[in-house]
Amino acid sequence: MSRRRAWGIGLGLLAVALVSVATAAPPKDAMVIGLLAEPVTMDPPQITDLNSTRVIKRLFEGLTAQELGTYKIVPGLAQSWDISKDGLTYTFHLRPNVKFHDGTPLTAEAVKFCFDRQMNDQGPFYATGTYPYVKGFLGNVAGVEVVNPSTVQIRLKAPLTPFLQYLAHHSLYVYSPEALKKWGKDMVKHPVGTGPFKLETWEPGVRVVLSRNDQYWGGAPKIRQAIYVPIIEAQARLSAIKTGEIDMTMDVPPDSLADLRKDPDVVVAETNSSAVWYIALNTRHPALKDKRVRQALNYAVHKDAIIRDILKGTAIVATTPLSPVYGPYHEDKTLRYPYDPEKAKALLKEAGYAGGFDVTFFVPESGSGMQSPVEMATVIQANLAAVGVRARIQTMEWGAYLKKYLDGPDMAEMSWNPSIGDPDHMMYMLLSSDRFPPAFNAGFYQNPRVDELLRRGRTTIDEKERVPLYREAQRLVVEDAPWIFVDHGKQVIVHRKRVQGFKLHPNFDLVLTQVWLQ
């Protein structure tokens, strides 16, 4: 009996201890963010995923930056710059007295070091990493020169308007050369930048703790710590934000949004994004090579129903590749494809496909920015069947899918979430005939006029001249219908009421510099 009593007392004590852990109040100056997964690496040029960038953008900065809440380019580590008349030479004047987290100063030498590491494959530090973006963002750079300790000059091979946007991309962020020399390949877990936060600890799979950089040139952030935890399961993220275990998260189940909006302790922040979700149509397929057939498919798909019933309002209908987030570049006066199965049937008949046709429809099981790929495909398949088109769905796991996508499939889902805010990065990358597979124009779309407009857009610096080029290109593309245009996903962030001053950014970043806790 006494042994039993001892057990009882022990269990009781344990329960009390557990409950006391459960009811501990969260600190007032530390904020917890629940990510979908932990960062992969913290070495800027090696990062290709959103979870990593959401963390390292607190630690590092580039020569240029995007204004909070827009894609407008503003000074970053360079406080000003001059562009030569021929558009080939960019001279950057660095911000004075900026220090890396290890105390070493930011110099023109350091900027050159970071760029050369990626560009020069014979260089001493090239082997410290792999650089997925080097060709895309530095391929057009002829060289980087140090003019004086606070001035750095970058020469281009050909004029390229989006270049200032490239410099705000995380792969061109500047880090401490001394840190790279010290850590080499292990720099992936020892980030040393100039940003408003610095890395305190990283316990793999458990948490990343960033602490305030009191020496930050732009003024120290208001919160003392930002703690990132990975929460893989959507239900668990929902539970954690509702119970206050975490202060901020994203990608909760769409079904739960209505309920969350009613929760007095929680704020649902949402905004349009630059992402686009579409189905690439192979313009070399016997039926799909006819523009009328491709237009028919656009009329056949009930986009409003998909957004309402599957995405629960977390998207807007895509009428062109460029969402309204692109401001003046977004063309509103394109041909529209409202849900109209009768018109779709008429167009199919006109094209000689009154009896429909068979097509293979590739669908990933999940994937970055893919929303609900399988459910959406099922509705689209039914919509197409209603006008006689027999789409056979083939689902694949994301890794295998990406490979299949670049093999020129008949018809395949894709989403594009551009990391920089230039229309070139969407239109040229996805729709120029320079970008046939294995690049990302998977449907082999080709229109000589569109090609010309997009090539001119790359080199035209003046926005007034540039806007009409992209507007015309969008009108042509939408009429040619190389895709089924489906939706622009909204960015939905859920945070606790105590988080104040938070502002969404169109590239899905979670900026914390201006945030405080109540």
Add this chain to the structure above:
Amino acid sequence: MAAVGGHGLQGYVVRRILLALPVLVGVSLLVFAVMRLAPGDPAAIMLGAQATREDVERLRRDLGLDRPVAVQYLQWMGRVLQGDLGRSIPLGREVLPEVLLRFKATAVLTAGALGIAVALGLTAGILSATRQYSWLDKLSMAVAVTGVSLPVFWTGIMLILVFALSLRWFPSAGMISPYGGGVTDLLWHLVLPAVTLGTASAAAVARLTRSSVLEIIRQDYVRAARAKGLAERAVIARHVLKNAFNPILTVIGVQVGYLLGGAILTETVFSWPGLGSMMVRAIQARDYPLVQGGVLLIATTFVVVNLIVDLLYAVFDPRIRYE
């Protein structure tokens, strides 16, 4: 020769370890082949949408993936024998410290689940056997059948909904609190994942315990023990359980393997920072070195656990000798 200990046991252990080597080589060949047969390529996945074919080819060359598969295997094996499991492709970190770190978390979860499986399973099994055909027996066996049939991801999400979201007794994810915490904090986070993972095993242990105890309980020496006036509790503990224990031990040994495998799903549901959740991500990224290292570690653990179980048989049954 002594039953346990001395030369016989040592020789046995050495033989078992030698026998384990071909198993591990087989496992390494299998995982190496399966990863390379899977469609998708680590370089292409890592470079993503903006890469050209030349970029992918260059990265493949840098990673040594352009060499013949047999050469890649031998090079990898050569390094493994020197204790070097390579570097993860996307993480850029060394594999061995990474998998060992993750393995600690998996070991904690597996131990917790095993504790629950053994405690619940033995209790239910013994109660059922000693009260055969009673309502308690029927109920616990019905629960056991249900427990075996429930997939862990479903159990896990249900437990999150009830105990984390509604009742708020336990956290919904992670191994320690974001602000950090000690042993109590770890135990608090362990409860839901351990119950999720341990339920099915508890059911398996319960069913086997019941049948094993039922078999022994009808033996003459049990009747003799009762006849000499021993209390029922002592009869069960001293005479029945000890003799019923070897088959139970076997199933517990098998369950350790099952739990290590089942941990993959549980860890994903609860974002437990173990080998399983790491492996899911590594497989998605076709992170060959990390997957191979993780599988080798799991296989080695399984071999070692089986060896320990075999050695424990002799503790419960002195008639067993190792020669």
